[in-house]
Amino acid sequence: MIRRSFVAAALALSLVPAGRLMAQSEAIDAPMLARIREEGLRHSQVMDHISWLADVYGPRLTGSPTMDQAAEWAMKTLRSWGIANVHQERFAFGKGWSLVRFNAQMIEPQVMPIIGMPESWTTGTKGRVTADVVLAPIRSEDDFAMYRGRLRGRIVLTQPEREVNMLEGRIVLKMNEQDIREALSEPPPPPPAGRGGRGGPPGGRGGANASGPSLQQRIARFQVDEGALALIERGPDSDMATGGSDLSWQTQKTDGGTFGVGSGGSRDESAGTGLPSIVVAVEHYNRMARILEKGVPVRMELEVETRFYDETQPRAFNIIGEIPGTDPVLKDQIVMIGAHFDSHHGATGATDNATGSSAMMEALRILQTIGAKPRRTIRIALWGGEEQGLLGSREYVRSHVADGTAVKPEQSRISAYFNIDNGTGRIRGVWLQENHAVQPVFQQWIQPLDDLGVELLGPRAVGSTDHASFDQAGVPAFQFIQERLEYNSRTHHTNMDFVDRVQKDDMVQMATVVAWFAWQAAQRDAMLPRRTAGTH
Numbered sequence: 052m053i054r055r056s057f058v059a060a061a062l063a064l065s066l067v068p069a070g071r072l073m074a075q076s077e078a079i080d081a082p083m084l085a086r087i088r089e090e091g092l093r094h095s096q097v098m099d100h101i102s103w104l105a106d107v108y109g110p111r112l113t114g115s116p117t118m119d120q121a122a123e124w125a126m127k128t129l130r131s132w133g134i135a136n137v138h139q140e141r142f143a144f145g146k147g148w149s150l151v152r153f154n155a156q157m158i159e160p161q162v163m164p165i166i167g168m169p170e171s172w173t174t175g176t177k178g179r180v181t182a183d184v185v186l187a188p189i190r191s192e193d194d195f196a197m198y199r200g201r202l203r204g205r206i207v208l209t210q211p212e213r214e215v216n217m218l219e220g221r222i223v224l225k226m227n228e229q230d231i232r233e234a235l236s237e238p239p240p241p242p243p244a245g246r247g248g249r250g251g252p253p254g255g256r257g258g259a260n261a262s263g264p265s266l267q268q269r270i271a272r273f274q275v276d277e278g279a280l281a282l283i284e285r286g287p288d289s290d291m292a293t294g295g296s297d298l299s300w301q302t303q304k305t306d307g308g309t310f311g312v313g314s315g316g317s318r319d320e321s322a323g324t325g326l327p328s329i330v331v332a333v334e335h336y337n338r339m340a341r342i343l344e345k346g347v348p349v350r351m352e353l354e355v356e357t358r359f360y361d362e363t364q365p366r367a368f369n370i371i372g373e374i375p376g377t378d379p380v381l382k383d384q385i386v387m388i389g390a391h392f393d394s395h396h397g398a399t400g401a402t403d404n405a406t407g408s409s410a411m412m413e414a415l416r417i418l419q420t421i422g423a424k425p426r427r428t429i430r431i432a433l434w435g436g437e438e439q440g441l442l443g444s445r446e447y448v449r450s451h452v453a454d455g456t457a458v459k460p461e462q463s464r465i466s467a468y469f470n471i472d473n474g475t476g477r478i479r480g481v482w483l484q485e486n487h488a489v490q491p492v493f494q495q496w497i498q499p500l501d502d503l504g505v506e507l508l509g510p511r512a513v514g515s516t517d518h519a520s521f522d523q524a525g526v527p528a529f530q531f532i533q534e535r536l537e538y539n540s541r542t543h544h545t546n547m548d549f550v551d552r553v554q555k556d557d558m559v560q561m562a563t564v565v566a567w568f569a570w571q572a573a574q575r576d577a578m579l580p581r582r583t584a585g586t587h
């Protein structure tokens with residue numbers, strides 16, 4: 052917890068031009084806030100939503116059967132609260148994929164059960180196989196000669212071993228004074244072209260460019276042509292994770308059986324043609340590599356079964372629902388709250404993003420339970436395909452807000468979109484997305500949330516999640532500032548993103564804060580101010 056005096060001082064120093072804080076006063080609906088707080092803080096059901104999504108339905112990989120099952124639950128639950136117009140909006144995605152079975156162990160020179168997980172959209176081994184393991188870290192085409200003829204029928208370790216450090220770095224990121232100063236400061240100049248955003252083209256990594264196949268693709272082709280049986284990797288070379296959005300908030304990855312795993316294959320017509328590809332815990336990987344370096348043979352037993360699903364109807368979807376507006380003039384205007392509903396497959400997507408989806412659902416439940424009758428319509432959107440490149444929110448924007456330069460009806464009717472996608476940590480404020488005109492508005496909204504730790508309005512534009520789709524279409528769109536906690540060190544896209552890492556008190560706070568923001572935005576006389584053109 053930071054000292055109030057520090058926040059006040061930091062705000063005063065944050066280069067905000069004089070006059071920005073001299074805005075008209077916002078109507079603060081104190082009786083409504085009291086009811087939202089009572090329902091949200093004392094009768095919260097948010098942990099129950101998270102447990103249903105993450106424990107019962109588990110990984111919600113877009114296009115997979117568990118994504119459909121989780122969606123059925125969410126829609127049924129929203130309807131049971133009386134949320135109106137609950138429906139899916141489906142969009143084309145490509146082939147679906149799910150993991151059926153995975154077992155791996157080293158069997159020579161000793162038995163060692165291996166912690167690992169196949170990458171999504173990769174193939175199986177056609178039953179249980181036993182094979183020699185070979186260390187073949189190919190870094191360039193020059194290495195092909197060295198490994199030609201040595202991969203056939205073998206399980207290939209594709210990287211050199213990686214140094215594993217003690218956990219002496221920062222693991223849990225609770226914002227300190229320096230982090231807060233950074234959050235409150237103007238963002239750095241835009242990075243050079245080619246940086247930022249999420250990696251890789253859609254449909255798998257290492258896409259081709261104008262000059263032909265990428266190095267990644269040429270290496271993959273070599274491994275297939277040489278007859279390798281399966282590929283094994285241990286994740287990135289660094290055990291440090293960045294905070295994203297040009298924030299210097301680094302944390303040390305925990306290792307110790309925890310690893311990141313995402314997509315390793317394509318969803319298009321070429322789906323299912325590559326090799327089985329598995330990420331394993333770095334310690335297990337390193338042990339096998341060190342044994343092989345001594346010239347001692349390593350054998351593994353491996354069984355991978357995966358399933359692909361044809362796209363007979365559009366496989367992906369967004370879930371939409373709303374509390375209809377009641378003001379004769381304003382009810383066609385919309386305040387949107389949303390979060391991505393999908394996850395990667397490595398664990399259960401508890402903090403990425405059952406937390407965000409559940410907080411948004413709970414915010415609607417709070418408002419509905421206390422009988423809120425908003426002037427504007429409050430709409431929830433639970434997105435699909437976020438992990439493959441913000442596909443769901445982009446599709447929503449394309450069909451309702453703006454398709455390129457073609458403006459659609461909701462562009463002028465959505466007052467704001469609020470998003471959550473940074474894990475389980477409580478809301479500390481809002482990233483203003485360089486929309487400085489909302490600063491005095493939000494400043495007044497967060498004043499009565501002081502005791503809940505909501506104090507920060509950070510000017511910078513953050514990216515890599517669904518509010519960016521709306522932001523690009525000119526709609527005021529915001530990601531809340533959250534405590535990152537273990538998000539980047541332990542849970543984000545890992546095999547250990549389970550409900551145990553979700554922080555109950557923070558989740559209760561999060562849903563309550565969202566309900567308040569949605570209510571204030573829905574009741575305000577005017578829509579929220581839009582960013583002046585050309586400032587972003």
Ligand SMILES: [Zn+2]
Nearest residue numbers: 391403404472
């Ligand atoms: Zn996410």
